[in-house]
Amino acid sequence: MEQNVLLSLSHVSKRFKTELALKDINMTLRQGEILGFLGPSGAGKTTTIKIITGQLRQTSGEARLLGTDSANIDESIYENIGVVSDSSGIYKKMTVWQNLAVFARIWKVPRERVEQVLDQVGLAEHKNKPAGKLSKGQTQRLVLARAVLHKPRVLFLDEPTSGLDPTTAVAIHRMLLELKEQGMAIFLTTHNMEEATKLCDRVALLHDGEIVEFGSPQEICLKYNRNKKYHVLLAGGRELELAQNPENIVKITRWMEGDEIMRIHSCEPTLETVFLEVTGKDLNV
Amino acid sequence: MKSMDGAMRPAQMSMGKAAGRGGSLHKLAAVTQIKWLCISRNTMIMIGPLIVIGMVYACKILYGVRSEGTLVPFLTGMLLNIGISMNICAEGFIMVGTSIAEEKENHTLRALMTSSITGVQYFFGSILIPFVMLMAVNYIVLFISGISLEIVPWIPFFLVSAVASLTSCVLGMIVGICAKNQMNANLISYPFLMVFMMIPVFGNLSEGLHKISGFLFTGVMTGMTERLANGERYVMSALDMAVLFGELAVSILVFLILYKRNGYEKD
Numbered sequence: 001m002e003q004n005v006l007l008s009l010s011h012v013s014k015r016f017k018t019e020l021a022l023k024d025i026n027m028t029l030r031q032g033e034i035l036g037f038l039g040p041s042g043a044g045k046t047t048t049i050k051i052i053t054g055q056l057r058q059t060s061g062e063a064r065l066l067g068t069d070s071a072n073i074d075e076s077i078y079e080n081i082g083v084v085s086d087s088s089g090i091y092k093k094m095t096v097w098q099n100l101a102v103f104a105r106i107w108k109v110p111r112e113r114v115e116q117v118l119d120q121v122g123l124a125e126h127k128n129k130p131a132g133k134l135s136k137g138q139t140q141r142l143v144l145a146r147a148v149l150h151k152p153r154v155l156f157l158d159e160p161t162s163g164l165d166p167t168t169a170v171a172i173h174r175m176l177l178e179l180k181e182q183g184m185a186i187f188l189t190t191h192n193m194e195e196a197t198k199l200c201d202r203v204a205l206l207h208d209g210e211i212v213e214f215g216s217p218q219e220i221c222l223k224y225n226r227n228k229k230y231h232v233l234l235a236g237g238r239e240l241e242l243a244q245n246p247e248n249i250v251k252i253t254r255w256m257e258g259d260e261i262m263r264i265h266s267c268e269p270t271l272e273t274v275f276l277e278v279t280g281k282d283l284n285v
Numbered sequence: 286m287k288s289m290d291g292a293m294r295p296a297q298m299s300m301g302k303a304a305g306r307g308g309s310l311h312k313l314a315a316v317t318q319i320k321w322l323c324i325s326r327n328t329m330i331m332i333g334p335l336i337v338i339g340m341v342y343a344c345k346i347l348y349g350v351r352s353e354g355t356l357v358p359f360l361t362g363m364l365l366n367i368g369i370s371m372n373i374c375a376e377g378f379i380m381v382g383t384s385i386a387e388e389k390e391n392h393t394l395r396a397l398m399t400s401s402i403t404g405v406q407y408f409f410g411s412i413l414i415p416f417v418m419l420m421a422v423n424y425i426v427l428f429i430s431g432i433s434l435e436i437v438p439w440i441p442f443f444l445v446s447a448v449a450s451l452t453s454c455v456l457g458m459i460v461g462i463c464a465k466n467q468m469n470a471n472l473i474s475y476p477f478l479m480v481f482m483m484i485p486v487f488g489n490l491s492e493g494l495h496k497i498s499g500f501l502f503t504g505v506m507t508g509m510t511e512r513l514a515n516g517e518r519y520v521m522s523a524l525d526m527a528v529l530f531g532e533l534a535v536s537i538l539v540f541l542i543l544y545k546r547n548g549y550e551k552d
Contacts, residue, residue, distance in 0.1 A: 078401035089392025
């Protein structure tokens with residue numbers, strides 16, 4: 001196995017009775033990398049996390065996490081991984097501090113680390129507040145703080161910013177990028193393509209349990225940039241979308257020479273449009 | 286422990302390995318701390334022991350008004366009977382069952398189980414505080430009932446009280462495993478309450494119920510206190526022992542079967 005590969009899936013498939021939920025999934029996650037699993041609801045994202053973390057057994061193939069076959073994983077694996085999902089609850093009647101302190105006790109984490117993480121997620125001033133009185137965004141930050149409290153080597157995030165306001169989402173994105181810089185490997189499932197483009201080093205587009213595209217967001221977008229187009233705003237407010245052809249190149253050159261172009265953008269596809277092109281379906285289904 | 290499809294769920298961690306694993310006491314202590322913080326902040330749960338103690342004390346005062354504070358043995362026995370049955374049943378089932386149901390409702394059980402806590406640690410961490418509280422209330426009820434403490438056989442009382450409280454906690458774990466939320470936990474507790482609380486309580490009123498009561502762990506406990514109230518010495522019979530330990534074993538077995546099937550939380 002490659003040296004800094006912390007997670008690998010090799011030909012993993014999962015069948016639920018008659019339904020094939022995952023089909024021949026192959027991928028790796030390296031230290032200090034954010035890997036995005038992008039797909040609509042029901043595509044198999046959560047099933048994949050469950051297989052990797054040993055909560056579910058695959059029908060075929062091999063999944064290895066931190067060098068251990070997921071079939072042999074026991075609860076001690078959670079000392080080295082963090083999990084954030086929509087079902088990660090908090091103790092509402094305990095204070096923010098107590099919510100982290102009890103988990104710090106489980107992982108034998110010093111109290112200073114609790115303070116540090118509270119600072120990191122911006123909840124230090126709320127530490128004596130009952131967790132039930134936090135807003136949705138603050139609650140999600142508390143869940144994230146708990147997941148990274150023991151400095152896990154791999155962090156699993158299942159739709160971490162789903163339903164959050166843009167400010168909180170940005171704060172969480174910033175924190176994830178910091179964690180990545182510190183060497184944490186992050187496995188992110190989302191159907192938010194902007195989030196994936198912004199955060200992920202590589203993404204896997206998942207459709208009906210199958211990876212239909214895999215690579216860096218830029219690689220994937222450029223690969224599908226077959227019909228190159230440019231969006232042009234001319235002086236006077238006229239907006240045009242021009243395909244790249246000899247005739248339009250002449251036009252654009254002429255406008256440039258005459259200083260008539262106020263704004264010009266290339267129109268390469270986004271991950272969302274790539275997904276639509278590959279699968280014929282929208283990501284936000 | 287693996288589930289039926291061979292997978293290990295977070296809410297279904299190994300029951301066997303962890304108990305012997307060195308250095309895991311801090312995790313047990315952490316679960317116990319969590320349970321204490323949850324239980325002590327749950328008014329519905331915390332008010333129970335106070336009601337039991339208050340009710341026994343109030344009844345003793347009220348019944349004793351006519352007899353200048355001295356209760357006839359029948360009344361003392363009845364007070365003890367009601368107090369201990371209510372404590373062991375209502376408190377045991379509800380305290381343990383509701384606290385697990387509350388964790389399911391708030392999705393904290395899953396968070397806990399994905400933090401390297403084992404099934405064994407969760408089991409013992411969940412019943413430790415309720416067990417101590419049940420035992421404490423049993424002794425308080427005994428002291429305030431007005432029974433002559435000189436005839437109390439302390440070791441058998443401790444043993445019967447401990448096994449009955451433990452059985453009640455295991456039944457509470459069964460309630461917790463089966464319940465989806467706190468409301469559901471209360472609903473599931475009722476059949477247990479009807480059998481294990483009401484039969485011993487009304488055992489004095491019907492010969493048939495009295496006989497059935499002898500085959501219940503709560504009945505063994507109340508049988509003992511009735512004898513003590515009547516000034517009789519209590520010697521644990523083979524039947525009492527078989528009932529106490531048999532029902533504890535059956536409860537543990539049922540718990541393990543349910544746990545093996547679904548873990549603490551069915552996916």
